[in-house]
Amino acid sequence: MKINFKTYILVGTDIVIVWASVFTAYFLHFEGRIPKSHYADWLSYTFVSIAVSTIFMILFNLYKRVWRYSSIGELISIIKSVSLSSLLSFAITSIVKGQLLPVSLMLSIFETTLLLMGGVRFAWRIARDSYNKRQSSQRKALIIGAGDCGTFIAKELKFNRNSEMYPVVFIDDDPKKHKHQVLGIPVLGGKDQIGEVVERFQIDDIIIAIPSLSKRGISQLIDVCKMTKAKLKIIPSLDDLIHGKITIKEIRDVEVEDLLGREAVKVDLEGIANYVENKTVLITGAGGSIGSELCRQIAEFRPKQLLLLGHGENSIYSIEMELRSKYPQLELEPIIADVQDRNRIDDVFRTYSPEVVFHAAAHKHVPLMERNPAEAVKNNVLGTRNVADCADKYGTGRFVLISTDKAVNPTSIMGATKRIAEMYIQSLNHTSRTKYAAVRFGNVLGSRGSVIPRFKQQIESGGPVTVTHPDMIRYFMTIPEAVQLVIQAGSLANGGEVFVLDMGEPVKILNLAKDLIRLSGFEPNVDIPIHYTGIRPGEKLFEELLTNEEGLASTKHNRIFIGKPAHVNRSELEAEISKLEHVLRGNKEYIKDLIGHIVPMYRTVEQWESKELVKS
Structure with missing residues (x-):
């Protein structure tokens, strides 16, 4: 469905909501029967409210929001828009009529409009969320880092139909976040809990989502994760994300380079x-x-x-x-x-x-x-x-x-x-x-012909991975x-x-081979065999x-x-x-x-x- 068509549907829904809110307010105010003498007031209030409400919804960019990612920010914008439009509509209609309308009428319209407009949008998000939760074919993902970056990734994975992964649990070293939920996803402890959580939730993929972490810190984290059977992935560097060099779609596999744990080279420019x-x-x-x-x-x-x-x-x-x-x-x-x-x-x-x-x-x-x-x-x-x-x-x-x-x-x-x-x-x-x-x-x-690309090819082919000597x-x-x-x-x-x-x-080359096998989500000498070929000339x-x-x-x-x-x-x-x-x-x-x-x-x-x- 094209975005313009979606916008027309949302605008049409809001018009119906405003009409229903004004009608309900008048209906209740007059105890179930609107007198004919007040038809003109009701209709003018309805048209003014529709026009003013639409203008404020546009001003607050509420038709440009992606509602499947709606949060407290969207709710605040709706409250502001409905509040201002209700007050302005009340003032305009009172001026046109030449006398002040009952304040209770305005309050009733405000409450009903806010409830329906907010309810429709958040109901859409809940429905999308529930639909995505039913996607049993997706791989279960553990996200390390329940900060802004981890939350951003969780949203992307959670609401993207085409995502191969679905976030089921967070790990974070901040004890204040433990036993809480982020986007409905539990935060179950620090990195010392990774092995237990992977086993308990049958995690398929671990995503390291801490772009500010040092290379040595990432290396240490990988050392913990590679002891599990889950496949490791990592998000781009913070600098790349900030400057837009890499999109979030390019969450990459953890490579051997990440295992080295060396900080970036500082050059004398x-x-x-x-x-x-x-x-x-x-x-x-x-x-x-x-x-x-x-x-x-x-x-x-x-x-x-x-x-x-x-x-x-x-x-x-x-x-x-x-x-x-x-x-x-x-x-x-x-x-x-x-x-x-x-x-x-x-x-x-x-x-x-x-x-x-x-x-x-x-x-x-x-x-x-x-x-x-x-x-x-x-x-x-x-x-x-x-x-x-x-x-x-x-x-x-x-x-x-x-x-x-x-x-x-x-x-x-x-x-x-x-x-x-x-x-x-x-x-x-x-x-x-x-x-x-x-x-x-x-x-x-x-580099061309080096051991890493050869190991990767052998792993992709199902093995065996060939190592010349266990002590090399x-x-x-x-x-x-x-x-x-x-x-x-x-x-x-x-x-x-x-x-x-x-x-x-x-x-040690043997350890390198084992790490590559584990990073690919396999167990050395169980899923992928390792064979020794002897030292070459x-x-x-x-x-x-x-x-x-x-x-x-x-x-x-x-x-x-x-x-x-x-x-x-x-x-x-x-x-x-x-x-x-x-x-x-x-x-x-x-x-x-x-x-x-x-x-x-x-x-x-x-x-x-x-x-x-x-x-x-």
């Missing part, structure tokens, strides 16, 4: 703006998980020109279209190029003269690079050399290499090649005007927070540093963030640390890389031997294990 704003910025690997997020965040700092360089045309096109839509004034230049092609990279630098370079292009998949070591060398070592050399040649101000914790005491080809890339930019720093720095961090949640541990960080810290680290660079990001506490049980030689020093940012710049002889390193370049068509073992010669700490997992056994 002035420091970042000083080296990015109004500069030509080149991002290699711009279509990848890290590269595309770098593009999004750097675009916020108004660079003069943003160069999006990548090998895959589809991913570059995708990030270009996204940025053009969001930042129509930003000058963008999509560049399809392979960092392994030295002439092409030289041409890019000669044409655009980038002042800041973020080098994110790399091969990162450990098992794949174990099988294809030559490709890891081409992309991670030679590709970095090409871009870094051009930055030196064309006077780039800053060069930031995106590195990895797998470069520390590497047991994989991927990690070892990234370590060589770090060593190469450190060797350039001694003679170049360009400030070279590397930023090293661990796994990022949600990794550091995790969200892509946006990792990129914010990378950009921040770039502002701190003086040249030659390896910056290390604070990744928080390491996470090149993988370690745990990762490190610093070599023994680098040490650790703090910076002015509490989430960024710095390893001491290493002295790397450029000519010697270039000679070793040249040898490596000439044997890329040879067998894998010869390539690995040469890599081991360049990176003395490189050992296979088996070599590291045997070394530890000898020590013990």
